[in-house]
Amino acid sequence: MFVLGPNRYGKAETRVVRVTKHGDAHHIKDLNVSTALSGEMTEVHLSGDNAAILATDTQKNTVFAFAKKHGIGAAEDFALLLARHFVDSQPTIHHARVAIDEYGWDRGGGHSFTRNGRETRTCVAHYDGAQSWVVSGLKDLVVLNTTNSEFWGFVRDEYTTLPETRDRILATAVTATWRHHGTTDWDKSYEKARQALLTAFADTYSLSLQQTLYAMGSRVLTECPEVVEVRLELPNKHHFLVDLAPFGLDNDGEVFFAADRPYGLIEGAVLREGAPAAGPAWD
Numbered sequence: 001m002f003v004l005g006p007n008r009y010g011k012a013e014t015r016v017v018r019v020t021k022h023g024d025a026h027h028i029k030d031l032n033v034s035t036a037l038s039g040e041m042t043e044v045h046l047s048g049d050n051a052a053i054l055a056t057d058t059q060k061n062t063v064f065a066f067a068k069k070h071g072i073g074a075a076e077d078f079a080l081l082l083a084r085h086f087v088d089s090q091p092t093i094h095h096a097r098v099a100i101d102e103y104g105w106d107r108g109g110g111h112s113f114t115r116n117g118r119e120t121r122t123c124v125a126h127y128d129g130a131q132s133w134v135v136s137g138l139k140d141l142v143v144l145n146t147t148n149s150e151f152w153g154f155v156r157d158e159y160t161t162l163p164e165t166r167d168r169i170l171a172t173a174v175t176a177t178w179r180h181h182g183t184t185d186w187d188k189s190y191e192k193a194r195q196a197l198l199t200a201f202a203d204t205y206s207l208s209l210q211q212t213l214y215a216m217g218s219r220v221l222t223e224c225p226e227v228v229e230v231r232l233e234l235p236n237k238h239h240f241l242v243d244l245a246p247f248g249l250d251n252d253g254e255v256f257f258a259a260d261r262p263y264g265l266i267e268g269a270v271l272r273e274g275a276p277a278a279g280p281a282w283d
């Protein structure tokens, strides 16, 4: 005998661009929206009866229709609007997860934009008919310190070759996600959290990327009272000092080889003590 385990289904990566026109001044929102629904889905899996299914095509259409009808403000609000709609309008749908990546555009002229080279803003909203959960975040926030980073005192076994260093480049592409308790002004909260990550990275004298991770997470919790948990993924983008001695040249921390793989991957969470339970927030 078998039983159906956890399942969800939806439309992944609906790319919606919403233009709002105020006379000659145009505004643009550029999103990648993924919806995932779950509920009374036993029959569809076991017998192929699709009566409980809100088609993924319909989910995609809803994204576009809501972009027109409601406009798009903060991605978190749009995600919550969609999640609530799917659950509240469909008796067979008990849970919705809506994940959004947002790409930024900088204004050139009134109607002309340049895709900015900044990080991608992210959010995931869950709704179960009674409660909602929101995790905001960012990815591909690339940062680098040319000094104030050391790495020494680590285990040395028979396979260890890495020399200790008292001065190295520290670089990473930050993926950060932070869990909110309740709702907030999402855009303001985002800017505060982003700034906290950047300033903590810049002004932490680092003895390891792990220590920097904890400092970055703590700084977000300090600056954003509405945030209860921060998760970070920090690839260590190694920069190796090039040996220039064969060319009769010294290299006092000036010329590096930027390796792309393999890379160290440092991951961790920082929580407020007594943080409320996460529920499905991270699913």
Ligand SMILES: O=c1[nH]c(=O)c2[nH]c(=O)[nH]c2[nH]1
Binding pocket: 151, 162, 207, 208, 209, 210, 236, 264
């Ligand atoms: O900050 C670091 N943490 C590590 O765990 C590690 N391991 C390694 O080889 N280099 C580094 N750097």
